[in-house]
Amino acid sequence: MTAYMEPNSPKVKLTPPFEWLHDHIQIIDQTCLPEELKLLKINDSESAVQAIKRLAIRGAPALGAFGALAVVVGLDEAKSANREDAEARLSELRVLIGDARPTAVNLRWAVDRVINFGLKSAGGVAEIRESILAEAHRVASEDMDACAAIGLFGAELLNGLEKIGTHCNAGRLATAGIGTALAPFYTRKKAGKPISAFAAETRPLLQGARLTAWELQEAGINVTVVPDGAMASIILSNHLDAFIVGADRIASNGDSANKIGTVSHALAAKEAGIPFYVAAPTSTIDFSIETGTEIEIEQRSPTEVHAVNGQRSTPPGVSALNPAFDVTPSRLITAIITEVGVLLPPYKDSITDAIKLAGKQK
Ligand code: MRU
DSSP states (O other), X not given: OOOOOOTTOSSSOOOOSEEEETTEEEEEOGGGTTTOOOEEEEOSHHHHHHHHHTTSSXXXXXXXXXXXHHHHHHHHHHTOSSHHHHHHHHHHHHHHTTTSSSSOHHHHHHHHHHHHHHXXXXXXXXXXXXXXXXXXXXXXXXXXXXXXXXXXXXXXHTTTOOEEEEESOOSXXXXXXXXXXXXXXXXXXXXXXXXXXXXXXXXTTTIIIIIIHHHHHHTTOEEEEEOHHHHHHHHHTTOOSEEEEOOSEEETTOOEEEETTHHHHHHHHHHHTOOEEEEOOGGGEETTOSSGGGSOOOBOOTHHHHEETTEEOSOTTOOOOOBOEEEEOGGGOSEEEETTEEEOSSHHHHHHHHHHHHXXXX
């Protein structure tokens, strides 16, 4: 396996956000974009966990696929002498990697999936390692297929709509494929249909301004960056036809956690009467929880809020809050676009059907 993404690239081969290279993972350090396309070699569990925590690799589906591969790296590092040692190491990695970030359910789901699969294999350390690696590749290639399907379903929904808002980065940098929320953009562009993106800049780490603008521009898609605080007024002045975001965790009732700031756009979209879509693979659905109130929201360091581009912007001594995600209530969501179809309210029913269809009864 080499690269995962890119069926739509209009240019030369794009660098994938993560890639398995024989005995290690190579990632794009997304903290350096757009200034620098810096590649990092991940060959131990500590660097994998740090890459996740500081958002060098990020986005729920990419975290899942990367976390799955990171289990292999962490197992190799331990050089376990026998099966018993390998099992003990996998128990450590389940926590170390699976809990590196709490909100995106794909990370926990994928780490558990590959470890449980590996433990089922008979034989010694080499057999366990081989089956974990094979399953990790399946996690990634399933995500690539899911992105392509979301792109087709989403592109259909956007027929007749051209100016589309989005938040944070739910594109190729956040997945193993062409993205979730951005997949319909790539699909429509490829089909020669008109489409332009309005990307909320996404304070405090600017994933919209830095990453979404970078990857859409690279793909030749027209993109305009909008300050987070300006988006509601742009929506209310009828400037956008629809809004589409990704998700980090979706509850059984459709409540969807996504990057902080998302719910403000959903409220404005409701008020303006434009559709507000959530696009995510079924691996982002957490069927074990009923509503969004049960979703753990990651609280990140206040230092991310205190500084803009490394320059302190708040007076010393002032405190800051930095929740990384918010939850958009399902009543504000027009439809959830998954790889098995477009889910409509009531979500409790459509999500139950989708989970069955995807064969992912949890
Ligand atoms: O903190 P991040 O950058 O990992 O957050 C990612 C998001 O919230 C994305 O916008 C998203 O929609 C989920 S990943 C496709």
